[in-house]
Amino acid sequence: MRRRLAVQTRTSECPWAQSRLTVDSKDAMDGPPLSSRATDFYRTNPVLNRRIHIMGVGNVGSFIAHALRGIPNPPPVTLLFSNWAKLSEWNESPQRLSLVTDGDTEIRDGYSAEIAIPRIRYHGKEVGLSGTTESLSAPQSKSLEGESTESISSLIVCTKAPYVLQGLSAVKHRLHKDSVVLFLQNGMGTVEEVNREIFPDPATRPHYMLGINSHGMHSASSGPFTTVHAGFGTISLGILPHERDRKPDAPYEPTQKFSPQRKQPPKPPSTQPTDPDLPPPKPATFAWTPNQRYLLRTLLRTPVLSAAAFSPPDLLQLQLEKLAVNCIVNPLTVLLDARNGAILYNYALTRCMRLLLAEISLVIRSLPDLHYIPNVEHRFDPGRLETIVVGVAQKTSGNVSSMLADVRAGRQTEVDYINGWIVSKGEELGVRCLMNYMLLNLVKGKKNMIQMEMGEGVPFVDESRERRDGGIRVKSGVAVAGEGNEKEKERGKL
Numbered sequence: 473m474r475r476r477l478a479v480q481t482r483t484s485e486c487p488w489a490q491s492r493l494t495v496d497s498k499d500a501m502d503g504p505p506l507s508s509r510a511t512d513f514y515r516t517n518p519v520l521n522r523r524i525h526i527m528g529v530g531n532v533g534s535f536i537a538h539a540l541r542g543i544p545n546p547p548p549v550t551l552l553f554s555n556w557a558k559l560s561e562w563n564e565s566p567q568r569l570s571l572v573t574d575g576d577t578e579i580r581d582g583y584s585a586e587i588a589i590p591r592i593r594y595h596g597k598e599v600g601l602s603g604t605t606e607s608l609s610a611p612q613s614k615s616l617e618g619e620s621t622e623s624i625s626s627l628i629v630c631t632k633a634p635y636v637l638q639g640l641s642a643v644k645h646r647l648h649k650d651s652v653v654l655f656l657q658n659g660m661g662t663v664e665e666v667n668r669e670i671f672p673d674p675a676t677r678p679h680y681m682l683g684i685n686s687h688g689m690h691s692a693s694s695g696p697f698t699t700v701h702a703g704f705g706t707i708s709l710g711i712l713p714h715e716r717d718r719k720p721d722a723p724y725e726p727t728q729k730f731s732p733q734r735k736q737p738p739k740p741p742s743t744q745p746t747d748p749d750l751p752p753p754k755p756a757t758f759a760w761t762p763n764q765r766y767l768l769r770t771l772l773r774t775p776v777l778s779a780a781a782f783s784p785p786d787l788l789q790l791q792l793e794k795l796a797v798n799c800i801v802n803p804l805t806v807l808l809d810a811r812n813g814a815i816l817y818n819y820a821l822t823r824c825m826r827l828l829l830a831e832i833s834l835v836i837r838s839l840p841d842l843h844y845i846p847n848v849e850h851r852f853d854p855g856r857l858e859t860i861v862v863g864v865a866q867k868t869s870g871n872v873s874s875m876l877a878d879v880r881a882g883r884q885t886e887v888d889y890i891n892g893w894i895v896s897k898g899e900e901l902g903v904r905c906l907m908n909y910m911l912l913n914l915v916k917g918k919k920n921m922i923q924m925e926m927g928e929g930v931p932f933v934d935e936s937r938e939r940r941d942g943g944i945r946v947k948s949g950v951a952v953a954g955e956g957n958e959k960e961k962e963r964g965k966l
């Protein structure tokens with residue numbers, strides 16, 4: 473039997489430098505015999521559960537699952553399917569994932585698969601099950617027939633932002649306070665929503681990690697469970713401080729990165745005056761949990777992912793830069809019904825971009841979290857954001873943005889988590905974002921228009937038709953939802 477061992481090495485006082493390796497006893501047997509101190513350590517520290525669950529077996533989820541099974545001593549991986557049809561398709565297939573890179577196909581197996589049926593939520597309550605007409609009489613918190621009840625230690629959520637709450641509702645009772653959940657969505661605000669709706673109690677809330685994916689993937693026409701790795705990108709990862717460790721409304725204290733002396737580095741001058749209404753800034757350092765460290769290390773040792781880890785304030789700034797790009801490229805390509813490159817070399821569109829970026833920049837620069845971080849004024853200056861947006865539009869000029877792909881298919885978009893986040897953060901901070909508000913509603917309006925053209929935009933529709941949207945449809949008095957067209961190609965990301 474393969475016994476797993478954990479080795480902890482404390483390299484410095486700083487939690488970012490602590491490390492715990494999980495190795496197979498087979499590998500450990502080749503080394504020197506374990507000291508009694510080490511065996512005592514294993515007796516007092518429970519061995520980690522190495523299994524990684526992946527929610528959302530679309531292109532992003534399949535890419536990550538494929539990459540994880542390709543590393544030495546790979547972790548066990550469980551794919552969580554959101555409907556019986558897809559799970560049956562998997563069970564009837566050779567149960568392998570394929571990744572096509574530059575025309576070469578690599579096939580990997582050894583996956584477990586489970587069903588986790590998203591619970592449809594309406595006004596914060598679970599009211600039905602995705603893809604069925606079954607209603608839930610009482611708030612659902614337990615597993616349904618066929619669903620596993622085993623606890624989940626590490627979960628990677630790869631579904632699109634509007635489907636995260638539904639998906640997590642199906643597994644929330646399997647997650648515990650020491651579990652780690654990695655969110656890999658476009659936009660902002662998912663974690664706040666999950667805290668409010670799924671894990672309101674910080675005492676039992678799992679730990680979180682965030683990731684920003686810039687790899688481009690789409691599904692292959694050659695067959696199911698095959699993903700084409702079309703654009704080589706990176707995954708920026710970070711661990712989010714838990715509310716048990718750090719108050720979420722506290723701004724970050726800047727970390728001195730480069731200093732000639734170790735002792736008492738000089739504090740960089742704050743670019744903004746200290747706000748008496750804000751709580752005092754807190755450092756971004758905190759202790760990692762074993763599951764967080766394990767998941768982070770596993771992803772970092774998976775070369776295909778090109779993953780890199782960042783401190784929470786650095787990751788937040790990367791997220792905000794990506795948000796600014798998505799706030800411009802995604803909705804403008806929807807309204808123009810054109811590829812990303814269409815927003816370039818067109819001065820009328822540059823004017824629109826500048827009006828939008830003026831609001832976006834102001835909201836970002838007003839965020840309390842960034843209040844004490846030096847250089848924020850310059851990093852999120854509208855001119856610099858414009859340079860980033862234009863650069864991305866140029867690099868991905870041939871891509872159909874993810875939002876345009878969703879709108880064309882009549883699916884729900886991530887616009888609420890992109891321009892919608894800017895509008896609602898602006899409201900909180902006293903910044904009126906009229907341009908973004910209009911764009912938000914134009915995108916929604918266009919999606920509704922296409923849905924109506926597809927005959928799916930009215931609440932009572934032909935019962936035989938599946939709605940390709942995560943929204944609510946009232947059918948026989950029960951709120952239900954369809955699911956996205958799985959065959960639809962996911963656009964390249966950046």
Ligand SMILES: CC(C)(CO)[C@@H](O)C(=O)[O-]
Nearest residue numbers: 801868871873874965966
């Ligand atoms: C940057 C971006 C717009 C490029 O296609 C991508 O993030 C997307 O499609 O959402």
